[in-house]
Amino acid sequence: MGVTVPTLLRLEAGDPTVSVGILASALWLLQRDAELGQLAAPEQDGGAIELDVREAIELGKSRAQASAEARLRRLQEGR
Template identity: 75%
Template sequence: MPKLARALQQLPPATAAAIEKLGADLAVARLRRKESLKTWAGRMGVSVPTLQRLEAGDPSVGIGIVATALWLIQRDGELGKLAAPEHDRGALEMDVRKAEELGRARALASAEARTVKRQSKR
């Protein structure tokens, strides 16, 4: 049995659960379309065992295979939105913190400049 990549061993539990749900949802989509594993795997260009791993939520299945499965059910358009910068909360929060820090720094500099100006007028 191949060694599991360290990144997969460190997969957060919520992420692992989401991958398992995606696999189960893809299995349901295939079954609702009354497609066999063999037919669906053939349409995807993968082996039946690979499709079974995908449907079981195996996180080592390649993203291209996942994308192809999503394409088969006409959901691949969502891939382009998954990591879109406008939805990156962590980066947005960092941008807000930087803006707040800049605002505080400018307010402090302005206050100091006013103080210096007042003192020079005396």
């Protein structure tokens, strides 16, 4: 492949700092280069999906908190 052993180890470990060119070369050598198109497919990015879900949950919690606080203020103002 023409890369150093540390680079190969990083590639095998899934290190995101390994260049796409090196990844493409490795996939080509393994005859799996047809899968390159899936690398950028959003539905394949489990980490991003998980992050989106966590952010949505936190947003829901903060909105629920703000709504509860607004209701409480309205009740206190009505007294």
